[in-house]
Amino acid sequence: MxxxxxxxxxxxxxxxxxxxxxxxxxxxxxxxxxxxxxxxxxxxxxxxxxxxxxxxxxxxxxxxxxxxxxxxxxxxxxxxxxxxxxxxxxxxxxxxxxxxxxxxxxxxxxxxxxxxxxxxxxxxxxxxxRRVRPPQTAPATPAAPTAPAAPSTPVANGQPRTAQPAAARTRTLGAVDGPVPVISPLVRRLARQNGLDLRELTGSGPEGLILRADVEYALRAAAAQGRTGTTAGEPRTRTDRAGVGAPSPAPAAGTPGVTRVPLKGIRGAVADKLSRSRTEIPDATCWVDADATELMRTRAAMNAAGGPKISVIALLARVCTAALARFPELNSAVDTEAREIVQYGDVHLGFAAQTDRGLVVPVVRDAHTRGAESLTAEFARLTEAARTGTLTPAELTGGTFTLNNYGVFGVDGSTPIINHPEAAMLGVGRIVPKPWVHEGELAVRQVVQLSLTFDHRVCDGGTAGGFLRYVADCVEQPAVLLRTL
Structure with a gap:
């Protein structure tokens, strides 16, 4: 059967x-x-x-x-x-x-x-x-049917058999008493900003958990009925600096010269993560110019000796792991609920990679145990996987510190946003010839700007400055690394 x-x-x-x-x-x-x-x-x-x-x-x-x-x-x-x-x-x-x-x-x-x-x-x-629906407090009147979190319409040969209105997602009767379970604070904020009562929704996640898709569908349904958090027919307003409310309508779809790009997929995930980082993390940035001439000479000598070529990013990664061994406070995250700093013993080094589909941050596992050759090979493998879109979730999560080489874009400096929930990010600008005072005389040297953006909750400026100064010393005098090898 x-x-x-x-x-x-x-x-x-x-x-x-x-x-x-x-x-x-x-x-x-x-x-x-x-x-x-x-x-x-x-x-x-x-x-x-x-x-x-x-x-x-x-x-x-x-x-x-x-x-x-x-x-x-x-x-x-x-x-x-x-x-x-x-x-x-x-x-x-x-x-x-x-x-x-x-x-x-x-x-x-x-x-x-x-x-x-x-x-x-x-x-x-x-x-x-398994989905567990919350109990209904008004059994005498059946609640309106609830649609799944996303369209689950059977499709045959590419054509949907049935269609369910998005308005069916909202439940008008039987609001649940007690706290409303949501998957993240971002979902709660999205509902609050749009005047949506979460108690009117039935979550489609595990045990009735309300997902972002639930809120978005409810907002679409409300918009279709002319009640997106305001009185029907009333335009949304903003308050200018003088405190005067003024209409602020968004350009309608199809308006000449206006293009709407959905924030979804990788782009949407990056937007959510960066917004959360800016909201939760009190970050600060310090920077220093360093003479990278000796680092570049050391790399050239290593590559001239034969064997696999060593990349500059691999040498900088090796410097990072040595610096984190001296300043472990920066290899950490903040548990806001427990009000604790979680310090990691292993360094899982993320690095920013720009792809056609958006910015991703692959993670080099156990970077502190790898040599320059191993780091070079792993950076190359993950970069290629990022470009082809074949990175797995395991290769994109679990980082403890991020290295951001924005010098590949031809810029000298930046104040990047920390990759939440990490506590710090080292930025590296382009390495270019510049006038530099070397051994008391003006000379042309290979100069790079290094910046450290850090979570001020995990350390103060003294620790951050000490970390960045040690990195700069290793860049200027690679022999300093021999102390930690």
Whole structure:
């Protein structure tokens, strides 16, 4: 007897709560094997091919290309085995499949394959992820139906079978008493800024958790009804410096000369992270000019000796790890809830990489244990993966300190935003010939500007200045590093 199993979007890692369907790799009616990639999705971190843990016939797909789905939302259903009427499993219609015990949440006869998807299992989500709807306080009047966190419309041959209005996401009756569970403070702030009462929503996350997608859909529904946090028909206003309210309408879509670019995917994730960093971290920046002539000569001598070529960024990374060993306060993060500074013993060094899809920060694991050759090879590997969009979530998370080489853009200095939740970032400008007083005489030397942006909660200026001065000393006199090798 055929059994229809529902495959949901798996947990994609730390901080990844949703993904956008880029391209379906299978059609309804196709036969799929266990762990065959069935859909290509884009998260805020990377492009990922999602494998299906079941083997059988695809009976339904959920969501058209370009649709954003939250983790735990249905991706597709697969018919496993032969139905009782003798028809192949693929002959069952998506509607019939949706009514089967597997689609209704019955216990599947086939477990997930257990293979790994970018560092995460393809097995069935644990029980804690099952949706638990909050109790209704007005049982006499049924609450309005609630749509899933993102469109979960079965699609056959690329065409949606049904459509659900976004307005169905808001619940008008039965507000929940007590605190409202949200996935992050950013979601709460988004609702507050738009005048949305979170108690009117039913979260689609685990145990009713309200996701960002829930708030965004509710805002779209409210906008369609003319009530986006203000009285219907009343224009939104801003207060100028004189305290006088003035209309501030946003340009409508299609206005000549106006282009709207959605903040989603990597660009949206970067925007959220930078905003959070600016909001939470009281940062400060100090900088110093350093004579990098001896560092460049040392690198040239190392490369002339044969073997793999050593990159400048690898030498600077080696300097960073040596400096962090002397000033471990900067290899840390702040736990705001516990009001504690979390200091790390290992250095997982992130570095900013600009790609066609946006800014990403790959992480070199255990950078403090690597030599110059190993660092060079790992920087090259991660940079290439960033350019091709094949970085895994594990390679984009867990950093403890970031090295930002903005000199590749031809600029001398910068005051970068700290990569939240880290405590510091070292910036390196371009290395260029400049007039410099060397041994009491004016000479042309290779000069670089170094800057350190740090979280003032983890250390004071003395520690930050000591760290930056040590880095500059190593750049000017690479032999200083011999003390720590």
């Amino acid at each position: 055929a059994q229809v199993l529902e495959f949901k979007l798996p947990d994609l890692g730390e901080g990844l709560t949703e993904a956008e369907i880029v391209r379906w790799l299978v059609e309804v009616g196709d036969v799929v094997a266990v762990d065959q990639p069935v859909v290509e999705v884009e998260t805020a971190k990377a492009m990922v091919d999602v494998p299906c843990p079941y083997g059988g016939v695809v009976t339904a797909r959920f969501g058209a290309e370009g649709t954003e789905l939250p983790v735990g939302a249905p991706l597709l259903t697969v018919a496993v085995g032969e139905p009782a009427d003798g028809r192949p499993a693929g002959d069952a219609s998506p509607a019939e499949s949706a009514e089967s015990e597997g689609a209704r949440g019955g216990t599947p006869a086939t477990e997930g394959s257990g293979n790994v998807l970018v560092g995460y299992g393809t097995a069935e989500a644990p029980a804690r992820r």
